[in-house]
Amino acid sequence: MDFEPITRPLTDDEAKAEAERIIARSFQPEMPPVRHIPTSFRDDTPLPAYGDTPPVHQDDKRIVPAWAAGIAVASIGVGAGITGVGCGAWLVLQGLASVTLYGVLMVTLPFAGVAMVATAIGGAFSKARRSVSKTVYEGPVTQNTQINNTSNQRGMFSRTRNDVR
Incomplete structure (x- = not known):
């Protein structure tokens, strides 16, 4: 080491010199x-003999195509949208993680409401489609009580035929 530790406090002049x-x-x-790789801009103005060089204006000639700008804006929008969806899903799942009776009822209540409305609409359509008819049958009524039975049995299969006349 090229210095020896000082055990006493430094004066202002000593501290300034040490700093x-x-x-x-x-x-x-x-x-x-390290020598840097040259850029496409070359300044041929002579350098001053001493001191800093004066600044030189360099035109910015970068052109961003419209499709690249559109993709950049779209990706920012998609990223923000997905972040919102993820936060919403996180909130829903956080709520579902603490399962209580009230929590289960609150989750199933919208589904029960939709099912009740669908059932009511289905019942209304069913009643609207049902035709109201009061048919009165007039004429003679014949009741046949004769039954003709024929049975065929061959081997382990049998067949019975009933004809009502």
């Missing part, structure tokens, strides 16, 4: 800087 030494040492390059 400058630490900052100067940490910003000293230990190896030569």
Whole structure:
């Protein structure tokens, strides 16, 4: 180590000198800087002999195609929509995770209401389709009580035929 620890508090001048030494040492390059890959812009103006170079205006010639901008906007919209759907599903599942009698009733209540409405509509259609007719049959009524029985049995199969006349 090139310094010895100080056990007493530093004065303001000593602290300033120590801070400058630490900052100067940490910003000293230990190896030569890496050469960067040149860009497509080349500035041919001569560099000044000392000091910083003045800024040079560089035109921005990037063009974003309309389809790329559309896809970017659509992907942001889809991502926001899916996030909303996911949050809604999370809330529903959080509510269903604490199963109580009231929770089960609240979940099944909409389904029971829809079933009740569907049953009422079906009953109304059924009654509307049913025709109202009061048919009066007039004429002679004949009742036949003669039954003609024929049976055939061969082997293990048998056949019985009943004719009502």
